[in-house]
Amino acid sequence: xxxxxxxxxxxxxxxxxxxxxxxxxxxxxxxxxxxxxxxxxxxxxxxxxxxxxxxxxxxxxxxxxxxxxxxxxxxxxxxxxxxxxxxxxxxxxxxxxxxxxxxxxxxxxxxxxx
Amino acid sequence: xxxxxxxxxxxxxxxxxxxxxxxxxxxxxxxxxxxxxxxxxxxxxxxxxxxxxxxxxxxxxxxxxxxxxxxxxxxxxxxxxxxxxxxxxxxxxxxxxxxxxxxxxxxxxxxx
Numbered sequence: 567x568x569x570x571x572x573x574x575x576x577x578x579x580x581x582x583x584x585x586x587x588x589x590x591x592x593x594x595x596x597x598x599x600x601x602x603x604x605x606x607x608x609x610x611x612x613x614x615x616x617x618x619x620x621x622x623x624x625x626x627x628x629x630x631x632x633x634x635x636x637x638x639x640x641x642x643x644x645x646x647x648x649x650x651x652x653x654x655x656x657x658x659x660x661x662x663x664x665x666x667x668x669x670x671x672x673x674x675x676x677x678x679x680x
Numbered sequence: 681x682x683x684x685x686x687x688x689x690x691x692x693x694x695x696x697x698x699x700x701x702x703x704x705x706x707x708x709x710x711x712x713x714x715x716x717x718x719x720x721x722x723x724x725x726x727x728x729x730x731x732x733x734x735x736x737x738x739x740x741x742x743x744x745x746x747x748x749x750x751x752x753x754x755x756x757x758x759x760x761x762x763x764x765x766x767x768x769x770x771x772x773x774x775x776x777x778x779x780x781x782x783x784x785x786x787x788x789x790x791x792x
Contacts, residue, residue: 599780608686608769608782609724622779624681657723668714669780671723 568592570672572658578678579648587643587675591660598641599669600633601657609657615641616663648679682707684772686783694791699757701786703770706751712773713746713753714780719766727768728755760790 571590579585591598596617601609611625618638626632630648635641645652655676659669683706693699705713711732716724730737730744730753737744741760746753753772757764770783 601782606785608684608771608784611779611781614779625779668726668729671716671725673723 570658570660570670572656572672572675574675575673576676576678578680581648581650581679583648585645585648585677587645587656587677589641589643589658589660589672591639591641591658592670593639594662595660595670596638596663597661597669598635599659599661600641600643601659603655603657603674605654612643645677648677650679653677653679682710682772682779682781684770684781684783686770686786688786689784690787690789692789692791693760695760695762697760699755699760699764699788699790701755701768701770701788702752703754703772703783704750704752705772705781707772708748708751710772712780713744714771714773715744715755716769716771716782717766718769718785724769757788760788762790762792764788765790 573588599614600612603609613623613633615635630646633643655674657674658672661669686703714729715727717727718724728739728742728744730746741758743756767785767787769785771780773780
């Protein structure tokens with residue numbers, strides 16, 4: 567596709583449930599980033615991948631969160647036992663390679679935990 | 681780790697005036713400083729960036745300055761227009777440019 571695509575665009579889930587958020591980066595981009603944005607705040611770094619490996623997952627808030635990128639392209643952010651505080655917009659971005667100039671963002675997935 | 685602070689949180693200017701947004705960062709090893717514009721309900725989009733080997737960069741009505749000694753960088757928008765109204769985020773990449781840390785954002789209102 568022409569840009570970074572995230573699905574679903576909106577997700578409402580009940581507290582305690584498991585959710586998966588998907589990111590399709592721009593074709594050929596080896597670096598992929600996940601951010602979380604709460605209302606009125608800047609994007610908060612969660613994790614980034616270079617290829618298939620998670621190069622830095624220091625931003626993941628706790629062990630309920632993890633992300634995979636098995637083939638070095640599509641990535642899935644997985645949240646177990648969701649809590650109301652997990653409600654936010656989850657943004658994915660990709661760049662040509664690590665340390666490259668521009669990171670292109672997807673439109674985000676708005677997660678609401680009720 | 682890196683910490684980025686951004687001021688002001690809200691800025692209101694008259695159309696045609698200039699707007700300045702300032703950021704500070706903590707990690708002296710940071711070497712890449714992008715600025716993003718985010719309109720309501722939309723994704724952040726890069727508007728300008730600067731690397732640590734450059735002190736100033738300009739692109740039409742937008743300019744960015746960097747003071748590495750003071751660890752300050754600023755966004756300058758001249759001749760503001762109503763369509764400049766949005767939230768602007770500064771960011772800094774830590775060592776190796778791998779992990780980009782964002783400021784909290786500045787909501788800019790340009791009054792016609």
